[in-house]
């Protein structure tokens with residue numbers, strides 16, 4: 001199943017909300033890069049090279065309704081997204 005196919009620039013969250021995935025459309029679009037990639041990035045940073053690093057990161061989107069994080073870990077948008085829901089902190093556990 002293609003998750004974006006006919007919906008174009010939206011993905012259906014598990015809560016039913018349609019989440020926009022267009023990079024230029026919103027504030028709920030994220031790119032995940034490894035901290036080690038960031039650390040290894042040459043300084044001073046070249047803007048174009050830094051943009052390429054960010055664009056090579058995994059795509060993630062946050063549902064505006066339920067706040068789930070939707071991440072495409074493998075194969076970009078051709079792959080299956082993973083949904084992460086917020087879980088309250090258990091205040092009874094020691095730090």
Ligand SMILES: [Zn+2]
Pocket residue numbers: 013014015016017063064065066067068
């Ligand atoms: Zn949702």
